[in-house]
Amino acid sequence: MRSQDGRPATVLPGGTGVPAVTAVLASLPAALDGTAPALRVVDPEAPVPPAPTAPAGVAALVATSGSTSGTGHLVALDGAGLVASARATSARLAGPGQWVACLPVHHVAGLQVLVRSVVAGTEPVVLDTSAGFRAGDLAAAVRRLRPDVPGYLSLVPTQLARVMADEHAVAALRGLAAVLVGGARTAGALLTAARDAGVPVVTTYGMTETGGGCVYDGVPLDGVDVEVDAGGRIWLAGPVLARGYLDDDAADRDTFRERDGRRWLRTNDRGSLAGGTLTVLGRLDDVVLSGGLNVSTAAVEQALGELPGAGECVVVGVPDEHWGALVTAVVVGDGVPGLEQVREHVAARLGRHHAPRALVRLPELPLRGPGKVDRLTAARLAAELLAVEDHRTERMR
Structure with a gap:
């Protein structure tokens, strides 16, 4: 999708540092409701790119990680889609709450923590992991959460593995309403150990193109539909879908497809559906x-x-x-x-x-x-x- 009109995005540094997270959080409400330009939050260790033009309605431009191919795409995420994702998450969990922000906000998982905070009307507790992730620091951040609302946290599997090696961190996470774990496959043994220890782990499946996780513990969020075709490929639809790729028209046409009057995301993941529950089996490649x-x-x-x-x-x-x-x-x-x-x-x-x-x-x-x-x-x-x-x-x- 090439933007023929719109406004130049606001380019901000990302990461997990308090000043950067605070700046993104302050700019996010207006970007979500369209009264200010979209945000292009960038890796603080990479060269600052020129401000791309974002189409009307787009709230954020987020680069995919390209973990398999080595290259990524610039994804245009609508404000309405990001808000829909945040509200569906709140509905699936224990309602609006307060989050610990410890993932880089230039990636969709970290940005979505801030979107959920804006929608919930709460201030996240920011944990700077720029110098490395330490389970003890996470435990201290969790203890700073308000006791009067549900407490939430989003982690990647590597971080959860380090938490499980620290009994004080495990004890702190037991008091949360949910610990979302996604971004990569989580080993079954690690999930079992965490749940047996009382950590309320919720596995998430999604990607930048879906504004973050859109399937929790195998069950799609409200409004999200999942299909698996004869070849085992997972297809996703719903209000959380991105507008498309801003930098690659061919990939955009290949990934986002119209079927029966509805827009679908053609993923590169294999899966199976049984009783409405999705099991992700890995990437097709x-x-x-x-x-x-x-x-x-x-x-x-x-x-x-x-x-x-x-x-x-x-x-x-x-x-x-x-x-x-x-x-x-x-x-x-x-x-x-x-x-x-x-x-x-x-x-x-x-x-x-x-x-x-x-x-x-x-x-x-x-x-x-x-x-x-x-x-x-x-x-x-x-x-x-x-x-x-x-x-x-x-x-x-």
Whole structure:
């Protein structure tokens, strides 16, 4: 969608710092109701771009993270759609409340926390994570929430994993009305541990193109419709959909489709629907061709999440002369057992051809955007370490 008219957007720095969040929050109400230009909140560590022109009705221009392709798009989000998302979230949870803002506001998850605060008429508690996320700091921020309204928090899986390693943070989060977790797949073992500990976790599925999460614990928010086509592709519709891509007309036409007089978002995700509940099975392109067979990286990651000591992980394909692509598990720390046990576990769940043939341990996974694993960088790091037979690697011979 190219803008032929409209006003130049207001460019503001993002991140999680208090001055930046305060400035975005102050400008947001007028952007949402259309009395002021749209906001283009940018990564504070990136060069400041020229102000793009936003069509009338657009409240925010948000860049996608491009965690798989390495490139993203500039998404135009209507004020009405952002407000609809915030109200539907409030209706699904415990009503209007106060939020802890600890996600970068130049990404949709962090921006949506501020939109929900504006709609609820409450002031968020801002936690600056610019120097790193610490569970103890989060616990202190949660304790600053008002006791007279529901308390909410939005996290990415990496942050939830760190919370679960801190008993004081876990205790603080127990008192919240809901802890939304999204932006990337959350390991089943981590979800179980959090819920067993009394943390009110709600998983969310959505994207920048839907103004953030629009399916909570597998159930669409009010007004949102979900379909899964014969090929397993997830389609989404409803008032939360973005206006489109401001920077790529071809991608805009391919992603946003008119069907039976209604506008739908054609996602790149695979899923299944049963009894109105959506299960997200991974991306359509998350497949590694190894030894002539297709290996679903999402399925292998889910199996790895069942292992004792499992934490964060990603499965990638590393170029290999014999296999074409070597199925490689990239894991964090030393909690996951060795390659032989990993292979036995995955083979029992999915079959021998899904079993990783290499294991790489990293101190942390490379991330892009608000907390999505950067698969391109993870694959590159794995290839580099395997090439020199680093002590952090194991490989089948």
